[in-house]
Amino acid sequence: xxxxxxxxxxxxxxxxxxxxxxxxxxxxxxxxxxxxxxxxxxxxxxxxxxxxxxxxxxxxxx
Numbered sequence: 644x645x646x647x648x649x650x651x652x653x654x655x656x657x658x659x660x661x662x663x664x665x666x667x668x669x670x671x672x673x674x675x676x677x678x679x680x681x682x683x684x685x686x687x688x689x690x691x692x693x694x695x696x697x698x699x700x701x702x703x704x705x
Contacts, residue, residue, distance in 0.1 A: 668685070670685075
């Protein structure tokens, strides 16, 4: 379980702990928006959200 009390599924493969950390989204967006732009926007927004909430745990590499 993480700090927020969320249980994160994990399994061990070849002696390595592997976490199942992904989401599935069903989104409705205007047809004039390029899919690549939508994905980049979602990735940027989610990264900002995670860094704000978990900044103490984030490992930033140069």
